[in-house]
Amino acid sequence: MASPLKNFIHFFLICTIHFISSSTAKTSTRPKGLILPVYKDLSTHQYITEIKQRTPLVPVKLAVDLGAEFLWVNCEKDFTTSSYKPALCNSAPCKLSKSIACTTECYSAAKPGCTNNTCALFPENTIAPIQTSGSLGSDAIEVQSGAGSVTVPNFLFVCGSTILLDKLASGVTGMTGLGRAKISMPSQFFSAFGLRRKFGVCLSSTPSKGSIFFGEFDSSTAPLTHTPLLTNPVSLSSTKEPSAEYFIGVTAIHINGKAVHVNPALLSIKNDTGHGGTKISTVDKYTVLEASIYKAVEHAFVKELNVPRVRSVAPFGACFDSKKIGTAYSGPAVPTIDLVLQSKDVYWRIYGANSMVQVSKDVSCLGFVDGGVDSRTSIVIGGHQVEENLLEIDLKASQLGFSPLVYRKQICANFKFAAKA
Template sequence: MASPLTNLIHFFLICTIHFITSSTAKSSTRPKGLILSVYKDPSTLQYITEIKQRTPLVPVKLVVDLGAEFLWVNCEKDFTTSSYKPALCNSAPCKLSKSIACTTECYSPAKPGCTNNTCDLFPENTITLLATSGSLGSDALTVQSGAGSVTVPNFLFVCGSTIILDKLASGVTGMLGLGRTKISMPSQLFSTFGMKRKFGVCLSSTPSKGSIFFGEFDSSTAPLTHTPLLTNPVTTAGVFSKGEASSEYFNGKAVRVNPALLSINNNTGHGGTKISTVDKYTVLEASIYKAVVHAFMNELNVPRVRSVAPFGACFDSKKVGTAYTGPAVPTIDLVLQSKDVYWRIYGANSMVQVSKDVSCLGFVDGGVDSRTSIVIGGHQIEENLLEIDFKASTLGFSPASVP
């Protein structure tokens, strides 16, 4: 029987093996795979990565947002570089980004984030849901490639502002978008280096480092189950143009609840299931939440204690047993493509220890009119390997520890 420590070691071996395997052929200037280290901030529970950007290179800390459209960085403070290039209105980068706005006159001396005749996008803090306008531009960006590092000389990003840094982890100056757009980090790395159009995510439940892999990596140590990714025809971004599709990763087949809630409405974009690294915990539409809690309670058969926000179902930890997959509670299966394709959630990912004596089911009631019916949050993603394949439009997933 494996211990929690064994499971944690297994998780790190998965990430390390992928890194070593994909870095064996990095002698050329066109790597087959790239990697970013990710750690969990203990104060905010946000997932943080660090890149190097600008000339000379400067380390930049970013919150990882799996579904965001692009990388944005605060350009208002301590942004110094000699290699920044604004994206001029109607230029190829502007068309690639699908910008719908243009700054014709900037009322201050020219600098990154404020130059005349530059196209604009709308960087958003997806934790506070605050967005502002910001200029599109490019600068040098360096990413680790195993044996060394590689540089993208003209990596497109958006200049954000200080006001939208609110509630981000200490030292963070922006957010890294990994969504399905042509200027997200995956898309730009794929295009620049001609890599396989897929990336993998390993998030750790501890402050220790997880990883994000781009391009070619070996998942043989953790065989993956695959399910189709759907495109929501209506974006969930805070600011958008009419007809814009979502950049996030959705799966719209049935979990065992009302199927109508899990299909995506083509007119409103409501419904479906998506994966998020900025939501701390899985969020369920109210009727789904009630059904899950009811079934969970019946199976667990342990009396509830006073709720601890944001959770509704909490228990006396001393009355909940333990297993090598975490607390000894009923498993929860999110049935995806069919009854044979499901994401199994064990106690380590379903339960949250909120105090010495109280643990809660780590699912949150999203209300009766939630935009997305199921949002699989960070706590449930941890200790799983996820693979997003742009070409095949599939999600692959494999838990780091299974019975």
């Protein structure tokens, strides 16, 4: 008969082996891709995703900012965790984030967002817009992969304050940045799991679920057109660092195949100031055009549509009686708008479903906004024009792939991202 001591040792060894094997399984299995659900909040037109963060894990809703540099979360209210680690000044995380400020003394009890000798960054609500100072730190987050959920134990983020939540959708407590920066969400996922430096975005035009996929995925069901990603050498926050936003080279605009006269100088990015050019945004609700470009596009569109206008509805200029506009497989039967890229044969075509906005039962408007004469970026392709398009941002190849889905086979709510083996 075995002694109680031997029974205990046997039980202890079994538990130890089980623990080691379980831990090894969690750390040795690398996902081929990660996926975040994204839905459109109809009251704000913001694109919202959700992760799990902290210990114990809690769901955290975040507004998606394609061009921002990092994830920030409000740490002032209901932020409880046992796994938060502040990033100490001059540490590797601080250098990675390119922080140039250090909080030497915090005037309250130590907590996430308030610790001494911690490097500082400047989280921004780009929707309000509001910017404050915040502290860099890390905590555990959990996201979905093709085979279940995976955890990043030390995901870098910035603790923001409650004031930053102004104008964000109900329940949202932060924003996640997908831009070209060392501590953006894509960069940290690529590093943590050895994924190819590529991610896809498919935003739904309804509250139905769209997706953001990180890693190599199969886009054969939606063949992509490719164009180079351009770098704006001047960021909004610093003249020493390039912008984290995604720019592409629009060289001309065609409406119904006819060229629109625009000042070509506005389509290029000025190296000294960073003004001009074309970027893609998930923060701007609609495409914003520099004043002279807007006027030229509006004039050409109205002429080609040849439907009497009605009173404008802010923020739009050209509005029409929707009963006098027919329908097509691609939405309202209106002139196509082509953003011509590196050649006349490569263009981003905007059909009626993306160019028009139904503002009331009987009125629809051209969904472009006049950005004024002093707009920093000449063309900002906004959320409404991005919806139901698959975007593939390949950072290794420095190119954008894009494909309209709703006009071909499916919409973003039905598109299935599949990781490549």
